[in-house]
Amino acid sequence: MKIEINKKRYRDFDSYMKEKFQKKIIKLPLDGGFTCPNRDGTLSKDGCIFCSETGSGEWTIGIKSIAEQISYQKARLSKEGRPEAYLGYFQNFTNTYANLSKLRELYYEALDDEEVIGLAIATRADCLSDDVLDLLEEINEKYFLIVELGMQSVKEKTLDLINRGYDQEIFDKGLRKLKARGIRVLVHMIVGLPFEDFEDYMKDVSYINEAYPWGIKIHNLYVEKNSRLEKFYKENRIHYGMDMENYVKIVVEILRNLRPELVINRLTGDGIGEKISFPLWSKNKAKILTSIDKMMKEKNFRQGDLWKEN
Template sequence: MDRQSRYKDFSAFLAAHFPFKVQKLSVNAGFTCPNRDGTKGYGGCTYCNNQTFNPEYCRTEKTIAVQLEEGKQFFSRKYPQMKYLAYFQAYTNTYAGLEQLVQMYEEALAVPDVVGLVIGTRPDCMPEELLDYLSELNERTFLLVEYGIESTNDVILQRINRGHTFACTQETVRRTAERGIRTGGHVIVGLPGEDGKQALLEQTKALSLLPLTTLKLHQLQLIKGTRMAYEYERNPSDFHLYSVDEYIDVVIDYVEHLRPDLVLERFISQSPKELLLAPDWGLKNHEFTARLQKRMCERDAWQGKYYI
């Protein structure tokens, strides 16, 4: 890691794999989740409104190929040489039969200039037969499987209606990485009951022990229409919503305790203004990153500084 960058950056990670610029294009393939359809529960995770994930071109009435072609048009005017990763993002993108999943993934890879896949899913939705296929797919294209971890604390996972334990996450991440597949994780910083410094540092220890390639963080956000928004309205004292400067220092503490070779893809999420209740920082991702890097320089901080 270059000390100037202060952390292992995702764009540098992609540059090491591709000799050209690469952009992720979101796909909404019409999946649901086991804790929405009654298999494990109803209502989904308490914080979740998947409208926050989907660009305008991601509509399930459009085929995967059409969604990707429309996404390409947005970027190709400015970057005609750009290549793309099809990002299966909304809901649980391994929650279907193997034949249907293979058809969807292969449809995406058949689109010109699509050079790989990123598949977002849950740790409890990765059967062995799908891992067999993904292992083969990994041999012929770029593949990153990204698991929603959200928390390493089972009490918190139960509170947010996640529907799986951290032990499930540990086992699935290991099974995936053992196949040689790049494996990513996603966590939410500041969930109710998990906003203290010590709790977050315990989380960094648990995550650093997993064979993850990449990690995404983002701040807790309250989104209209979610059960968590209702809980906040009834009991706001249960929640701590970070100011941007406070969150920057929390992220720095977090990153300083992470394994140094973990690739850090993202630190914040940007939800549509019409859906976001709080906190509304009014910052784009690149603006936040610039402020984070400036503060890391002021603190002489870098990823893994206190990793043991």
């Protein structure tokens, strides 16, 4: 069966993986039962201001064995007759924040499934001890590994506001430690954080181009009902002013200014619709992506067409 490759004007994850493995590679969201130093009192008990009660693991199914979760997610996400393989995606909370024996057990339980070709591990840049890095390097030598780091912004005022718990210098050190081990690093960037503007997003892009990770996820900020972030907006009487049209324009400019080699893993947030308080347009993920593709095509834009190496 021939694999359909997307004809995107940016280097999208789906196409990258199809070309590499000649299969559709599906991420299976997994809950490893982790917490976070920003939740357990080590740094804070509040977490990042935008993080949900599930630790940004909306599509995980709770604490079952890793094998059971893999079986469930395969049934939910697979399509009959399509050549497929899987990445075990340790998604919610901080997935390197545990003792080494637990990490090894969880990671290899996922990799024991013969259809799982590797892992995506979401974590914090301040939770990468040398022992953890050794384990990640070991896995990276045998499997396809992505380590996701929640950068969100490079602006220190924003980092304080969102309660990330560590500064940009620590983030940069974590990213570079992973790269020095030959590990693919994926950074998260949020568009629409309070008091940020286009100039701030371009500073994020400049840093990303200079640090040169393997890939990027771009999220629009969405605010969940009854969250600390919703409370912050209400108490400070802040208006969320970004509409979908503006978001699409910003994302297109970000893509045009990014290195063309970076793998684009996401261009929107992926919250659960009924939990989103605002903006309501963020619920329509398909429309956002279609609008980005349409603008790129109509104006003959491509990822990196404004990027220039210094």
